[in-house]
Amino acid sequence: MKAAILGLILLGGLLAAAPLARAEEAPPACEVPAYLLNSDSTLGRVAAAVKSGKPLNVLVVGSRSSTIVSQDGSAYPAKLLAMLKEKLAQLNINLSVEIQIGKTAEESAATFVKLVETKNPTLVIWQTGTVDAIRGVDPDDFRSAVDEGITALQKAGVDVVLVNLQYSPRTETMTSVPPYLDTMRVVAQQHDIPLFDRFAIMRHWNDSGDFDLFSSTHGAELAKRVHACIGRALSKFVIDAAHLDHAQQN
Amino acid sequence: MTSVAEPIAGAPRTKTAAAAPAITLPAVSERELRLDLFRGLALWLIFLDHLPNNILAWLTIRNYGFSDATEIFIFISGYTAAFVYGRAMLQSGFVIASARIMRRVWQIYVAHVFLFTIFLAEVSYVAARFENPLYTEEMGIMDFLKQPDVTIIQALILRFRPVNMDVLPLYIVLMLFLPLILWLMKWRADVTLLLSAVLYAVTWHFDLYLSAYPNGAWFFNPMSWQLLFVFGAWCALGGANRMSRVMSSRLTLWICAAYLVFAFFVTLTWHFPQLGFLMPRWLEKWMYPISKTDLDVLRFAHFLALAAITVRLLPKDWPPLKSAWLRPLILCGQHSLEIFCLGVFLAFAGHFVLTEVSGNSPIMHFLVSLAGILIMSGMAWVISWYKRSADKDAKKGIGNADMAGGSL
Numbered sequence: 001m002k003a004a005i006l007g008l009i010l011l012g013g014l015l016a017a018a019p020l021a022r023a024e025e026a027p028p029a030c031e032v033p034a035y036l037l038n039s040d041s042t043l044g045r046v047a048a049a050v051k052s053g054k055p056l057n058v059l060v061v062g063s064r065s066s067t068i069v070s071q072d073g074s075a076y077p078a079k080l081l082a083m084l085k086e087k088l089a090q091l092n093i094n095l096s097v098e099i100q101i102g103k104t105a106e107e108s109a110a111t112f113v114k115l116v117e118t119k120n121p122t123l124v125i126w127q128t129g130t131v132d133a134i135r136g137v138d139p140d141d142f143r144s145a146v147d148e149g150i151t152a153l154q155k156a157g158v159d160v161v162l163v164n165l166q167y168s169p170r171t172e173t174m175t176s177v178p179p180y181l182d183t184m185r186v187v188a189q190q191h192d193i194p195l196f197d198r199f200a201i202m203r204h205w206n207d208s209g210d211f212d213l214f215s216s217t218h219g220a221e222l223a224k225r226v227h228a229c230i231g232r233a234l235s236k237f238v239i240d241a242a243h244l245d246h247a248q249q250n
Numbered sequence: 251m252t253s254v255a256e257p258i259a260g261a262p263r264t265k266t267a268a269a270a271p272a273i274t275l276p277a278v279s280e281r282e283l284r285l286d287l288f289r290g291l292a293l294w295l296i297f298l299d300h301l302p303n304n305i306l307a308w309l310t311i312r313n314y315g316f317s318d319a320t321e322i323f324i325f326i327s328g329y330t331a332a333f334v335y336g337r338a339m340l341q342s343g344f345v346i347a348s349a350r351i352m353r354r355v356w357q358i359y360v361a362h363v364f365l366f367t368i369f370l371a372e373v374s375y376v377a378a379r380f381e382n383p384l385y386t387e388e389m390g391i392m393d394f395l396k397q398p399d400v401t402i403i404q405a406l407i408l409r410f411r412p413v414n415m416d417v418l419p420l421y422i423v424l425m426l427f428l429p430l431i432l433w434l435m436k437w438r439a440d441v442t443l444l445l446s447a448v449l450y451a452v453t454w455h456f457d458l459y460l461s462a463y464p465n466g467a468w469f470f471n472p473m474s475w476q477l478l479f480v481f482g483a484w485c486a487l488g489g490a491n492r493m494s495r496v497m498s499s500r501l502t503l504w505i506c507a508a509y510l511v512f513a514f515f516v517t518l519t520w521h522f523p524q525l526g527f528l529m530p531r532w533l534e535k536w537m538y539p540i541s542k543t544d545l546d547v548l549r550f551a552h553f554l555a556l557a558a559i560t561v562r563l564l565p566k567d568w569p570p571l572k573s574a575w576l577r578p579l580i581l582c583g584q585h586s587l588e589i590f591c592l593g594v595f596l597a598f599a600g601h602f603v604l605t606e607v608s609g610n611s612p613i614m615h616f617l618v619s620l621a622g623i624l625i626m627s628g629m630a631w632v633i634s635w636y637k638r639s640a641d642k643d644a645k646k647g648i649g650n651a652d653m654a655g656g657s658l
Contacts, residue, residue: 064387071383102390134390136466138459139543168388170380172302173601174373175391176413176469179542186538189531214605216380223384 030210030229036201037233039194043159043242049122050244055092058084058238059119061108062127064101065166072097074224077125079231080238087235088244096121104132105142109149116156123238124153127163127198129180139179146187154191161238162188162195167202169214194241196234205229283571283580284564289326290583290630293593295319297622300414300597301604305612306619313521315513316540316552320417324475325553327421327586328482331428332435336487339432348429355425361591362418366405369412370395372598376606394464404463411462414594416469423460423472424479431480435487443489446480449473454544467543474544478553497558506555513552578627585633589626596622 049056060066060077067075081095096119100108105128116124126149132142146162153160164184165177181199188195206213211226239245295310296319312318331351339347377392394401394410404410408419434442452458453474459467485493496502516537519525540546570576582589600618 064390065385068383069386130387131390134388134393135464136462138466139539139541140457141466143539166385166388168385169302170376170382170385170605171388171391173300173598174413175388179539182539186534189534189538213384215382217382220383222382226384 030205030225030232032201032233032236033204036197036204037237037240039237039241041188041192041194041241043123043161043194043238045157045159046123046238046242047244050088050091050242054122055094056084056088056123057119057121058093058095058123058125059098059115059121060095060125060127061098061100061112061115062125062163063103063108063131064099065130066097066127066163067099068220068223068227071220071224074220074227076227076231076234079228080125080234083232083235084238087239102131104135104137104145105129105149106137106145109145109152112149112152113156116153116158121158123159123161123242125161125163125196125234125238126150126153129165129184133165133175133177133180136176139183142180143183143187146184147190150187150191150193159242160191160193161234161241162193163234164195164197164199167199167206167213169206170216194237196237198230201230201233202226281584282566284561284566284568285326285330286580286583287571287576288322288560288583289330289586290579290581290589292319292322292326293582293586293589293626294579294623296323296417296590297593297597297626298619300594301600301615301619301622305615311556313517315510315517315556316546316549317556320470320542321478321545321549321553323417323586323590324420324424324478325482325557326583328424328479329486331425331479332432332483332486335428336432336435336483339429339436344429344433347432351425351428355422358418358422358425358587361587362408362415362422363406365415365418365591365594366412368595368598369415372602373412375602379606401463409461409463411469414597417590419468420470420472420475424476427476428483431483435483439484439487439489443480443484446477450477450545459543469543471544478545478550497561502558503562506558509551509555510559513548578623578630581630581634582626585630588633589630592626592629593622596625 046056058081060080062077066077072078075097077095077097081093084091084093084095098111098115098119100111103111108126108128112124128146128149129142132145137145150160150162162184164181168175177199185195202211202213205211205226210229211222213226215222295312298307299310299312299319301307307313310319335347335351338350373392374395377389377395380389401410408422411419431442431446434445450473453471458473459471460473462468481489490497516529519529537548540548542549571580600622603618604614
């Protein structure tokens with residue numbers, strides 16, 4: 001029994017150390033450790049659409065942190081599209097962005113049926129949680145809102161990727177973020193959909209020195225660089241979750 | 251092995267006649283230092299947890315199980331409040347004891363408002379200087395500054411509470427109901443505990459909550475958390491005594507230990523997502539989310555297990571309790587309200603220093619944490635020195651505060 005526990009602990013230690021070791025070898029340009037981009041859940045509809053040669057329509061629904069003020073072209077959705085096109089050159093990929101400023105998950109979810117009708121996406125990337133955290137929406141209400149939103153999308157035959165909050169060290173003492181992160185993780189698990197852990201990834205970049213997210217810069221340079229990196233990581237995440245790299249080889 | 255559940259002062263239960271009240275109070279002899287020790291520890295941990303991103307926060311118990319310092323703080327507060335004011339109620343009656351409790355409530359309220367002012371100052375300062383396009387959205391948290399007429403009033407009626415300022419409002423509400431709790435306990439202690447459990451169950455079943463401003467609910471739902479407070483009071487008023495046989499059995503010990511190990515492994519999977527595959531899906535579905543707002547049963551059970559094992563491992567007369575090394579912790583625990591407020595303030599100030607002044611290296615984090623703990627301990631020492639000398643003067647009749655307009 002003791003040996004078994006000891007073994008487990010050692011295993012845990014090894015697993016924890018492995019990605020760190022890899023990150024050290026890589027250049028410090030916003031690498032993301034593999035475990036932050038792993039997902040057990042798959043994007044079956046995206047994979048099927050690609051296989052049958054249909055165009056891949058991606059819709060990003062998000063609040064203000066999915067854009068950079070007056071720099072839409074540099075925000076992560078645009079970068080995501082560029083990366084996807086680069087990696088999947090022979091596919092017909094379209095991406096539209098629906099920025100819903102100041103909308104909570106509940107308000108956002110209410111728009112989904114109509115959105116899917118007009119945009120007809122294969123994949124919806126839903127970034128949410130920030131507005132709810134700022135307004136202090138009850139985590140239970142937030143949970144059912146996210147749940148309803150995902151259910152509506154899945155019923156409409158759409159694959160979903162959830163994107164959680166940004167890591168924002170400067171406002172950490174003012175907003176209680178963990179309940180919203182936990183809730184999103186739980187709901188994603190329940191619906192078996194991939195969760196892109198933007199929070200953990202950004203924190204990793206901050207801790208490893210890739211970006212100084214404490215910086216109070218007034219320019220858009222940092223925001224552009226971070227968004228470019230998020231777009232790249234997200235493209236990798238989507239391709240992995242839909243097993244598109246395998247589809248290419250076949 | 252000493253019994254787990256000695257009464258607070260180690261005196262045997264008084265023999266009660268048939269008509270005696272349902273609660274028994276041990277005689278006051280010596281202070282129960284274990285309570286002070288763990289409340290002091292809870293205060294240190296709350297401080298460390300409130301400093302975001304802190305390396306030392308890895309030492310805090312919330313990273314090793316379900317419950318955290320809040321549970322310790324509320325339980326011990328219930329225990330000591332019942333002990334102090336329960337005695338007052340038996341000796342001076344309901345009205346006097348209630349009046350004393352209300353005075354305490356007022357002190358806590360003033361402390362809360364004071365902390366809110368400091369929070370306002372910090373947020374206003376940051377809002378005026380921080381302009382990072384990456385965080386345009388997150389800056390929305392400061393929008394409440396645009397409507398001071400509404401938010402400040404909502405803060406005064408405890409409906410608007412910034413992050414990290416949720417414990418005191420909970421404490422205020424719990425203390426408001428303490429006269430009722432004690433009065434019921436005087437009648438039938440076990441029934442009171444049962445009623446408290448019923449309220450807890452009803453709260454869960456009907457999803458009761460106190461609304462907050464601008465929306466949402468109280469982060470710590472008083473209708474759930476009262477269970478821990480009442481349980482603390484029940485233990486103080488003889489319940490711990492009655493549980494002693496159950497608590498000292500080997501079976502209890504093993505169950506508690508097994509549960510703590512289980513909780514430890516579950517929390518391990520939170521910190522190392524790579525271990526997530528070890529967690530069965532059905533268990534996750536059943537267990538998550540573990541609500542802090544409503545004091546999840548898993549958290550409550552985790553606290554009970556922790557308390558049972560602690561009480562068992564640390565006897566009341568554990569020698570280090572008198573050592574100089576634990577003195578800072580014990581002193582902090584003895585002046586919990588002052589030190590709690592100071593801790594919240596220091597967490598704000600520490601975060602401020604880290605983000606605005608010094609840069610955010612791990613070494614600075616460590617130094618800020620250490621400085622905070624030293625300041626808290628130093629302050630606790632000053633307060634107890636002041637109280638000691640003030641008590642002495644009062645006995646001699648020197649410096650009567652009433653002549654200067656009343657004491658606080």
